[in-house]
Amino acid sequence: MRNSNQRTLILEYLHRVKTHPTAADVYEEVQQLLPDISFGTVYRNLNRLNDEGLIQAFKVGRAKHFDGNADNHYHFLCRQCGKVEDIEMALVEDIIARAEDATDHEIDGYELFFTGVCQDCSQTDKGEEDGNK
Amino acid sequence: MRNSNQRTLILEYLHRVKTHPTAADVYEEVQQLLPDISFGTVYRNLNRLNDEGLIQAFKVGRAKHFDGNADNHYHFLCRQCGKVEDIEMALVEDIIARAEDATDHEIDGYELFFTGVCQDCSQTDKGEEDGNK
DNA sequence: TCTTATATAGTAATTATTATTATTTAATAA
DNA sequence: TTATTAAATAATAATAATTACTATATAAGA
Numbered sequence: 001m002r003n004s005n006q007r008t009l010i011l012e013y014l015h016r017v018k019t020h021p022t023a024a025d026v027y028e029e030v031q032q033l034l035p036d037i038s039f040g041t042v043y044r045n046l047n048r049l050n051d052e053g054l055i056q057a058f059k060v061g062r063a064k065h066f067d068g069n070a071d072n073h074y075h076f077l078c079r080q081c082g083k084v085e086d087i088e089m090a091l092v093e094d095i096i097a098r099a100e101d102a103t104d105h106e107i108d109g110y111e112l113f114f115t116g117v118c119q120d121c122s123q124t125d126k127g128e129e130d131g132n133k
Numbered sequence: 134m135r136n137s138n139q140r141t142l143i144l145e146y147l148h149r150v151k152t153h154p155t156a157a158d159v160y161e162e163v164q165q166l167l168p169d170i171s172f173g174t175v176y177r178n179l180n181r182l183n184d185e186g187l188i189q190a191f192k193v194g195r196a197k198h199f200d201g202n203a204d205n206h207y208h209f210l211c212r213q214c215g216k217v218e219d220i221e222m223a224l225v226e227d228i229i230a231r232a233e234d235a236t237d238h239e240i241d242g243y244e245l246f247f248t249g250v251c252q253d254c255s256q257t258d259k260g261e262e263d264g265n266k
Numbered sequence: 267t268c269t270t271a272t273a274t275a276g277t278a279a280t281t282a283t284t285a286t287t288a289t290t291t292a293a294t295a296a
Numbered sequence: 297t298t299a300t301t302a303a304a305t306a307a308t309a310a311t312a313a314t315t316a317c318t319a320t321a322t323a324a325g326a
């Protein structure tokens with residue numbers, strides 16, 4: 001993998017933020033620094049970085065989201081607003097070993113996604129209910 | 134939700150198979166029984182059934198896949214051939230409670246996806262290595 | 267500095283999914 | 297059993313996300 005300014009800026013952006021941007025988000029942001037970067041370049045690099053294990057990717061709703069933190073960690077998805085957040089909790093012990101015991105496949109990773117309603121959304125809901133009283 | 138022959142056949146198909154078909158797979162299959170069902174109907178019903186909690190849905194690669202088993206269970210995705218399989222193992226205990234302790238959000242579900250190389254693919258790989266000796 | 271394989275910008279094409287609309291149908295009540 | 301009507305359908309158009317293509321530019325080693 002040869003270096004390019006484009007790829008460097010994309011990776012730096014992902015390292016800088018704690019959100020989980022889509023390709024469109026990354027494009028929009030990096031475009032500020034490099035006005036004539038193209039969408040294809042963003043996609044190509046995101047996929048490349050993911051293949052090389054330097055970042056993570058996952059699908060939510062329609063679009064793929066990217067995470068600059070390549071270490072295994074868990075995510076939370078708000079069913080209401082669609083927001084994705086990291087969950088800072090201890091990894092479940094031995095979970096890969098347990099799964100391997102249950103199958104004949106070679107398992108080397110996993111992805112854990114929690115779903116629910118985030119605090120912002122549940123507060124908004126409460127506020128609206130009160131307002132209707 | 135009103136009954137329709139289309140929806141019944143879609144749900145029956147999902148209950149019949151242990152695979153995790155995409156909307157296109159479902160369309161192809163149900164079309165055998167109901168030649169002029171339309172793609173839109175398949176999508177609408179799959180999303181509807183998912184909203185009602187009668188089936189599950191998840192994204193893999195580009196497409197959404199559907200699972201006629203609505204009970205929580207874990208999946209395995211082969212990185213090589215893309216196959217998705219159920220993993221029959223005990224659910225991790227208290228995992229939602231543990232996640233809730235780590236955040237301020239209301240968590241009510243989760244999705245656990247294991248990744249690796251399935252037995253078929255790893256055997257094929259081995260076979261090719263031997264052949265190259 | 268020269269060479270060359272790799273990356274890029276710009277654009278077109280593809281794929282999965284959703285929206286629209288006129289028509290049909292399931293389920294309820296007369 | 298038939299009439300009514302809200303919901304579902306087929307057919308089609310539209311959209312959104314992603315990938316493919318190609319001529320040009322560039323990083324990195326000889």
